[in-house]
Amino acid sequence: MPPKRKPTVIISLLGTTLDEGKGAKRWERWRPNVSLCQHEDFLVDRLELIHPANAEALAKRLERDIESVSPETKVVLHTLDMDDPWDFEEVYSALHQFATDYDFDTDREDYLIHITTGTHVAQICNFILTESRYFPAKLIQTSPTRKSTDRVGNYSIIDLDLSRYDRLASRFEKEHSDAIVSLKGGIETQSPSFNSLIEQIEHVAARTTDPMLITGPTGAGKSRLASRIFELRKHRHLVQGELVEVNCATLRGDGAMSTLFGHKKGAFTGATSDRPGLLRAAHNGMLFLDEIGELGLDEQAMLLRAIEEQRFLPMGSDKEVTSDFQLLAGTNQNLPECVRQGAFREDLLARINLWSFELPPLSKRPEDIEPNLEYELERFANSRGQLVRFSAEARAKFLRFAQSPDATWAGNFRDLVSAVTRMATLAPGGRITDEVVDAETTRLKQSWSGAPQQQQGGQLDSLLSPDQLESLDLFDRVQLSAVVEVCQSSQSLSHAGRQLFAASRAKRSSVNDSDRLRKYLAKFNLDWSDITSP
DSSP, rough: OEEEOEEEEEEEOOOOTTTTTOSGGGGSSSSSHHHHOOTOOOOOSSEEEEEEEHHHHHHHHHHHHHHOOOOTTTEEEEOOOOOOOTOOHHHHHHHHHHHHHHHHTTOOOEEEEEEESSHHHHHHHHHHHHHSSSOSSSEEEEOOOOOTTTTSSSEEOTTSSSHHHHHHHHHHHHHHHHHHHHHHHOOOOHHHHHHHHHHHHHHHHHHSSSSSEEETTTSSHHHHHHHHHHHHHHHSSSOOOOOEEEEEGGGOHHHHHHHHOOOOOTSSSOOSSOOOHHHHHTTEEEEEEEGGSSSSSHHHHHHHHHHHSSSSSOOOOSEEOOOEEEEEEESSHHHHHHHHSSSSOOHHHHHOEEEEOOOOOGGGGGGHHHHHHHHHHHHHHHHTTTEEOOOOHHHHHHHHHHTTTTTTTTTHHHHHHHHHHHHHOOOOOEEOOOOHHHHHHHHHHHTTTOGGGGGGEEEETTTOOOOHHSOOOOHHHHHHHHHHHHHHTTSSHHHHHHHOOOOOOOOOOOOOOHHHHHHHHTTTTTHHHHHHOO
């Protein structure tokens, strides 16, 4: 036996205009609430008709008309008054209260919400209440046909859980994915932490125009990310103007005030004409202040007021100007520490630190070096009109070096871009060879030789040959670097051995730390004199 049909209940608003009609002529026109009950293939068991008190006569007339065309339909009238049916808050509150008070029984009845009648505000509110399940129902929409003799019209039922709604969700998910790819510059990065960070940035950038602070070391990609955030907001129509960028580290004295806030002619020596300033240039757009920690305290105070009030005073002017801009700030400094030292305003930090994201250095993203390497080769080809590729051996050699502890990437992506540019330029016949890679790795090591982070792995360069270094696993290289560092800071072989084997020596019946250390070094063709010689 087929399952028993559950009664169909429709909740509908009275259409004070569409449902109107007196005398016999009212049957000559389409009326949405009457038409609901005139379809041969669709039985309405109960119609819950909501109406204002001043339309009670019309509601009762409609009740009688429905009884005449569909005796099976029970009409229940509900009086619901709203002072202003176009006021969203009032309409939503009234319908929300109705939904809360109504005794729904979804096990025994099927519910439909009619969204054809009522003001557009009421229709939107009914949709929202249904989508959020305050009305545990589907939607039903009615419409007239073009035939003048058709008084019944059409109806369609909309289930917000149907697959077509899933397709909409899939489209939004694709837009979300496209936005993330855009923020990453089309690079398929593999670092889980970096990908998670970009997802957070996309979520915030697409939903708010509040100030954002991007921190990270020099060369980590703050400026490039700022450009992509601007492009994302431009695409989402969250910003209309242009992107204005400035490196605050280049601003000093009167020049800083003038560059940012503008000046009037004669404001200072050399001010031969009016200057609008970058804040005004960023009106309705986005202002990216890179290295914001380099701004002076006076500039910080004026910037804070400009952010909070969209007003500021150009140099030499007694008349305020306005600019409504979105702010992105970047820095490689520890701004909370700058606040403690009195070099950065605490109130400005609080204002720009609502959304703060830290870009990791390239050395913390070794898995992302390979896709970025390919990306930079493509950029080189597009800019120079010349296709350059690695030989298989050269590519593997460069990646081994680039992902090893010896590669500190002190300049982050700037170093990587420079390295790719040099190798691509020097590549014979458009092919990057082993020799080109060897020359570039030597150049990079030399450029990093003064960086503190090079100490852990760089000292092996003078102790082992390039072939020996290439043959070492990352584990062995890190361990050997630590052993060498202890040896170089120890007075003797035995002293170094005691430090290195302090934990395990207590478990041995016979102890000879010097011999253990000597044998370990011999595995790499090293001895004590090799390491400790100046």
